[in-house]
Amino acid sequence: xxxxxxxxxxxxxxxxxxxxxxxxxxxxxxxxxxxxxxxxxxxxxxxxxxxxxxxxxxxxxxxxxxxxxxxxxxxxxxxxxxxxxxxxxxxxxxxxxxxxxxxxxxxxxxxxxxxxxxxxxxxxxxxxxxxxxxxxxxxxxxxxxxxxxxxxxxxxxxxxxxxxxxxxxxxxxxxxxxxxxxxxxxxxxxxxxxxxxxxxxxxxxxxxxxxxxxxxxxxxxxxxxxxxxxxxxxxxxxxxxxxxxxxxxxxxxxxxxxxxxxxxxxxxxxxxxxxxxxxxxxxxxxxxxxxxxxxxxxxxx
Amino acid sequence: xxxxxxxxxxxxxxxxxxxxxxxxxxxxxxxxxxxxxxxxxxxxxxxxxxxxxxxxxxxxxxxxxxxxxxxxxxxxxxxxxxxxxxxxxxxxxxxxxxxxxxxxxxxxxxxxxxxxxxxxxxxxxxxxxxxxxxxxxxxxxxxxxxxxxxxxxxxxxxxxxxxxxxxxxxxxxxxxxxxxxxxxxxxxxxxxxxxxxxxxxxxxxxxxxxxxxxxxxxxxxxxxxxxxxxxxxxxxxxxxxxxxxxxxxxxxxxxxxxxxxxxx
Ligand SMILES: Nc1ncnc2c1ncn2[C@@H]1O[C@H](COP(=O)(O)OP(=O)(O)OP(=O)(O)O)[C@@H](O)[C@H]1O
Ligand SMILES: [Mg+2]
Numbered sequence: 037x038x039x040x041x042x043x044x045x046x047x048x049x050x051x052x053x054x055x056x057x058x059x060x061x062x063x064x065x066x067x068x069x070x071x072x073x074x075x076x077x078x079x080x081x082x083x084x085x086x087x088x089x090x091x092x093x094x095x096x097x098x099x100x101x102x103x104x105x106x107x108x109x110x111x112x113x114x115x116x117x118x119x120x121x122x123x124x125x126x127x128x129x130x131x132x133x134x135x136x137x138x139x140x141x142x143x144x145x146x147x148x149x150x151x152x153x154x155x156x157x158x159x160x161x162x163x164x165x166x167x168x169x170x171x172x173x174x175x176x177x178x179x180x181x182x183x184x185x186x187x188x189x190x191x192x193x194x195x196x197x198x199x200x201x202x203x204x205x206x207x208x209x210x211x212x213x214x215x216x217x218x219x220x221x222x223x224x225x226x227x228x229x230x231x232x233x234x235x236x237x238x239x240x241x242x243x244x245x246x247x248x249x250x251x252x253x254x255x256x257x258x259x260x261x262x263x264x265x266x267x268x269x270x271x272x273x274x275x276x277x278x279x280x281x282x283x284x285x286x287x288x289x290x291x292x293x294x295x296x297x298x299x300x301x302x303x304x305x306x307x308x309x310x311x312x313x314x315x316x317x318x319x320x321x322x323x324x325x326x327x328x329x330x331x332x333x334x335x336x337x
Numbered sequence: 338x339x340x341x342x343x344x345x346x347x348x349x350x351x352x353x354x355x356x357x358x359x360x361x362x363x364x365x366x367x368x369x370x371x372x373x374x375x376x377x378x379x380x381x382x383x384x385x386x387x388x389x390x391x392x393x394x395x396x397x398x399x400x401x402x403x404x405x406x407x408x409x410x411x412x413x414x415x416x417x418x419x420x421x422x423x424x425x426x427x428x429x430x431x432x433x434x435x436x437x438x439x440x441x442x443x444x445x446x447x448x449x450x451x452x453x454x455x456x457x458x459x460x461x462x463x464x465x466x467x468x469x470x471x472x473x474x475x476x477x478x479x480x481x482x483x484x485x486x487x488x489x490x491x492x493x494x495x496x497x498x499x500x501x502x503x504x505x506x507x508x509x510x511x512x513x514x515x516x517x518x519x520x521x522x523x524x525x526x527x528x529x530x531x532x533x534x535x536x537x538x539x540x541x542x543x544x545x546x547x548x549x550x551x552x553x554x555x556x557x558x559x560x561x562x563x564x565x566x567x568x569x570x571x572x573x574x575x576x577x578x579x580x581x582x583x584x585x586x587x588x589x590x591x592x593x594x595x596x597x598x599x600x601x
Contacts, residue, residue, distance in 0.1 A: 124366075216453060219437060219440045220436055222431050226405065228454075274486035275443065
């Protein structure tokens with residue numbers, strides 16, 4: 037593994053891993069709150085935000101698109117809470133309504149506007165472009181110490197690393213109230229824990245992770261990583277802290293194994309083309325879930 | 338209903354100093370209020386049973402008193418001060434059904450949750466915290482189940498773990514929602530012994546209770562509710578066939594009720 041690995045694979049591997057872990061961490065709490073599909077919902081509702089950002093700025097640069105996505109995610113979170121409160125309906129139903137209408141609005145906007153010149157298309161939204169996030173300035177491992185080369189690292193890498201940092205800090209800093217509010221909301225309130233604020237914080241954190249990862253690696257990985265590593269980890273242990281660590285391990289394993297298999301797997305089997313890394317990463321995480329569901333130590337809680 | 342005369346053995350608590358004084362509490366989840374204009378004055382150092390049929394608003398009364406659900410109207414004071422200032426003096430045990438039994442947590446871990454006010458966001462769990470939690474588990478006879486995932490405990494064991502969590506809070510006022518639901522006679526005995534020991538320490542216990550036949554043996558005072566307050570006071574004066582029959586909307590058999598409320 038020399039220069040070629042550093043140039044072609046190092047950045048995608050790191051970005052995929054960071055994205056996977058950043059989604060899996062809040063995914064654990066969403067799973068226990070039976071709100072796993074929130075990750076799915078977020079990755080769909082950001083579409084109109086991205087289209088609007090594109091229409092306003094006229095091109096598909098990253099920052100406006102990220103802002104548009106984050107704005108759309110926030111709008112939908114507020115809408116979901118409003119519907120839930122005013123309509124006194126279940127969170128799942130409220131999410132379902134917002135999820136479909138936002139995505140539909142995004143598709144309509146996309147059709148009405150002339151965006152065909154850029155790669156703002158369904159395929160990009162699904163698979164992202166992990167394989168294209170290469171580090172051209174690198175000449176080998178030594179480049180990791182070369183400030184000029186480092187500055188040319190794909191910007192997605194910095195963004196995903198920052199996102200992972202934010203998500204990790206939130207999980208660590210608010211560990212106890214998160215756990216208490218998730219386990220026994222009424223009791224948590226009697227302890228003076230601002231339960232609503234914690235829930236909002238969790239959804240916003242999940243949204244940050246989803247939007248950043250969506251931009252870098254596409255929605256397939258986002259959806260898979262919110263659900264598969266936490267669900268797999270839940271079957272490995274009966275302790276929340278251990279579950280979190282297991283989910284991190286499964287997320288890293290999916291990202292690395294998926295990336296490698298996508299790049300080299302088809303060649304080993306005599307194929308000629310690599311397959312999509314995003315698709316393979318999601319597949320690997322699903323396979324791990326299936327295996328642990330069959331033999332995991334704590335399958336039926 | 339006229340206010341019953343105070344019993345000689347139980348000095349009437351001044352509402353201004355009562356562990357829990359509620360005035361005009363009204364709660365609604367939708368259109369209809371489920372708790373309507375309820376006043377309640379809990380006696381200091383006594384054991385109080387909250388009694389009423391299913392859906393009478395017993396759980397809602399407790400949750401609203403603790404601000405777990407937001408009341409439409411009403412004032413709550415705890416030891417003569419607003420709830421927000423005194424919440425640390427209350428321990429609450431929710432009704433069984435409201436807990437997520439699949440959650441990845443073990444008995445000892447649940448009891449440690451009772452120490453949240455000591456631990457805060459980031460303080461480390463130390464040996465003395467663990468010891469305190471284990472002592473509380475031992476007090477309810479659950480020390481051998483410390484490592485058991487809570488869903489894998491029996492109903493009575495789960496109830497005792499949650500009582501241990503309340504004990505860990507070192508509170509002065511204990512609010513328990515149906516602590517005897519689905520437990521066998523031996524566990525019921527164990528739980529009532531713990532509650533009585535709390536009373537002996539001068540603490541105040543309020544429990545939602547369904548078994549009319551044990552009210553006399555377990556409690557000092559009763560609070561009867563069916564959306565509205567139907568009676569309140571010492572057993573001798575407030576727990577009468579008339580008040581109980583009225584609370585249950587006349588749905589209990591007369592013989593049954595006389596027997597339950599008159600038996601010594
Ligand atoms: N979260 C809720 N949303 C809507 N209605 C509710 C909710 N919780 C309780 N209710 C309704 O409020 C009324 C009072 O409920 P509550 O749980 O306080 O009764 P309870 O006296 O504790 O009954 P039980 O003996 O069955 O525990 C019931 O009619 C119930 O259907
Ligand atoms: Mg109840």
